Amino acid sequence: MDEKNDFTPSILYGLCNWCGTGGSETAGALHLQYAENIRPFRVPCTGAIDPVYILRALIEGADGFAVSGCHPGDCHFDQGNYRARRRVAVLKTLLDTFGLDTERVWLRWVGHGEGKRFADTVNEFNDHIKNMGKNPLSQRRDT
């Protein structure tokens, strides 16, 4: 095992109350294994995730932040996931503008019943962040 894969990234996973968390429950019910270093961050709706939360996580120690909620059209609150998508789009554009790692933020919809999709997303994101290495922003004392 090389040095890169030795590192356990700290990852936050913003999950909405209805679909994202439901996906994780389904994954549990199906006995699907997924990386254990994921910290679920449960919100009433992905629309409640302000980009500032994501930024704060990335600046203060997280290596990656994933967001999962209901598929478009399925939002419990009708439009919350569209709001999340617009906000993530703005955040990713800003990160890109200033040359900070855009790929440390992922947005992928996971439905309530999609346990497999949830476990796959967690594992894929975890490996992806492992390959990217530590988040340089979180290592700086002058932020």
Next chain:
Amino acid sequence: MTALDEVNMDNEVSMNKGIWIEGPVKKGILEFFSGLLSSKKVEAVLMPAKNKSKDSYAWFLMGKDGLLESAEPFPPVMTTQGARALSYLTKKGTAWKKTAVVLRPCELRATIELAKIKQVDLNNLVLISFDCPGAYPLEKYFNEDQKELDEIFGACLSEQVELEGARAVCSICHRFTGRGADIEIGLMGGEAKGFWLIPGSGNGEELLEGVSGSKPDNLEAREKKIAEATIQREEKRNNTLDSFRETVMGPENLMNTLSSCINCHNCSRVCPICFCRECYFDSKALSSEADNMLQRAQRKHGLRLPPDLLLFHLGRMTHMSISCVSCGACEDACPANVPVSMLFSLAGRNTQAVFEYEPGRSIEEPVPYKVFRFEELKDFETPYTKEYAKEQ
């Protein structure tokens, strides 16, 4: 659609509707206003006036009571952002007296943005704007020979050349005309000394009824000149912002740029778009116990205090850069010489491009954060293409 086409479209509406008034610009404008006030077409005027000590400008709401003599519709500096001044007047409801407001183009755009988020009530207001040559940095204006600066500014205003020594955002401004206002004061493209009053709405037309002046014959030349200058300035803007981006790319460069910040949050206090009564970054949400700070310090091998410097700037960008009108008020207020206005202009240009949105372009155009579509922004999602096989 290119900028030229856009201008041409507007041209058809406004062509031959303006009024040309001969004579010194400032005097003519003030006469126009006292005319409006005497005929009761408007009952109050909001515009900057020179302070008694004559070294700066402030916004005054004035009637026909002598204040108008000290008024300065085209101040060489932007002390308070006009949209902010205006929101104090109308954020709690419609002004019940008809009020004319003179705004710089960027202030006009900010006003339109604020009207969308219900911080300005446009009813009963007459917005008047002009072709702006730029503004001096406040610091420069206070520290250098004001008489000389005033003279240079006056010359730039009447000849419509870019102001030398203007603020960084002014020198890359690409929306420098009063288009979109109820009455546009046209200075660009005029031959002799004088100015046009061009109505931009029914409201403006009403006010211009009975104003004596000659019919304009060369408004077309003006439109052409504006279109040319717009294209030129857009190119300059993009090039400057691109090369500025090179200097702030990456965590190292970005933190170097921000390192002189003293966390005073002046930039958000003076920002016309930052209207929140309680800013998240000033709120209790970000204050925490010593334990939290010590842990953070341990994790990062030290912690800068006050904390959350980068979070404040990037976070503020996610909140308002979509509506940023590049007015430069933030940089004027910055005591630590952080190039805030350039950072926000750059951020704004890129985030606005995602939604093809231009702040202040039209009151009909809703703020992107309030529009939701079923199918959009696919590029920002990470596609689930295959069943992911975990690395062994």
